[in-house]
Amino acid sequence: MTTPAIDARRLTKRYGDIAVVDDLSLEIAPGEIYALLGLNGAGKTTTIRMLLGMVRPTSGEATVLGTTLRPGVHTVWSRVGYLVETPAAYPELTVAENLAVAARLRGLRARRHVDDVIDRLRLTPYARQRAGTLSLGNAQRLGLAKALLHKPELLILDEPANGLDPAGVAEIRDLVLELSREHGVTVLVSSHILTEVARLATRVGIIDRGRLVREFAADHLAQHVQRRLSLSVRDRESAEKALLTAGHQPVRTEGDVIVLTDSRAVGEPEAVVTVLVAAGCPPYRLVVEQDDLETLFLRVVQP
Incomplete structure (x- = not known):
């Protein structure tokens, strides 16, 4: 039996009387792209921070790449890359210098690790620019570059499209797909962008008020998202x-x-136009629309 890349069992995190994550269990297979889909404040980031050992759960436990997370357990993190919330950087250092520091902290001595990730994330035009002057989108790219420096087996990304323009979002999507398909990297990504999740993930978990309320294969997402003309x-x-x-x-x-x-x-809006034109009442506006995330949640989360 294959060991899950992530195996979380009844994770709960409480702050006082408030359960930010509530009895959440999650299993992600090696090589899978799993999307944790939820509105802002649903508990996505807290879940990820517990899986990374940044936050200690109130109860429950998690295993990452076969290692049960406990205080003082550090060996697994050499195999994990992550980007959580706002990416941190030394503002006075250049992009290349920030990556060189990150490489040394990971024990990577060869310069090619930095050069390769700068090229892959298309950061070459900004390599000598100070990190503190980067746009939000390029700061996000730098954070992703640091997550990929050591070629991790598991990549955990919290809202990776934050601050990126549509071209940048597409680039990150293609990169994640390449890592999964060609290199077998397991990816856990959190997002509130429904269309990106549909294009990227192999499986989707919907989180609401700290609870995992539904899971399904990403190719079944279309069955839950209603479209209309x-x-x-x-x-x-x-x-x-x-x-x-x-x-x-x-x-x-x-x-x-x-x-x-x-x-x-x-499926055939042009046929509808033909009918209306033949009847002498052509439309002056026609668009295929689909549910946004909030509408999907109202349908899926509420009985």
Whole structure:
């Protein structure tokens, strides 16, 4: 039987009477990309900090790469890379100097470790720039570079897309996928961005108020996220009549907006346009929309 990369059993963290993480159990297989999906304040960061030994749980225990976490146990961290919350750096040192310091602390003597990670994270234009002057996105890249310096077996990332522009988000996604698929790295990533989780993870756990309330394979996420075709027309009555005749079930909303939720309309919006144009009431706005994270939570979390 394969040993899990992460095996958390009934983790609980209380501050006074408040349970920030409540009886959470989690098992992540080697090579898996597991996404912990939750709204801000759901308990994602506290869970990650307990798995990294940064916060001692009130009760429960966790095993990381086969090592049970206890005070004074340090050997496992040479195999783990992490980025939690705001990445720390020496503000007066350059990007390259920060990475050189991090490399020495990890016992990495060869300069190539720093050069390789600078190239991989596309930090070459900023290598001689002081860390304190970096944009939020590039500071995040520097934090990721430090997490990857020693080529870890397990990578734990807390909101890695924070501060990155869309191109940067895509780069980090591709990097994580490459690490998992080509190098067998296990990844635990927390996020509140639904679309990124759908593109990245192999399995998703939804955390709400400190409790893991649902787990499912990422390719089943689409079954939980509802999509709809929203269109605006000038002659709503004629448009609804034409759509009903074509076998659709338009949902009434306020104003001139018509919503269709059937899979045929969502999958083939051009066919809907054809129907409306033929009826003499072409739409002046048409868009396929999907649930945001808060809407998904209301459906999944609340019975």
